[in-house]
Amino acid sequence: MIMSFMTDLLTEGFKKSQSLPDYLQDELAAQLIEDIEND
Secondary structure, eight states: OOOTTTOOHHHHHHHHTTTHHHHHHHHHHHHHHHHTTTT
């Protein structure tokens, strides 16, 4: 479930990413986590 406190753009990005193959979803998630941790 997507949290309601995300921006509309981030929510849209997560919805669109659901159609990607699992390995690309994992790459996207890993990059997002890395970016957040290094922010």
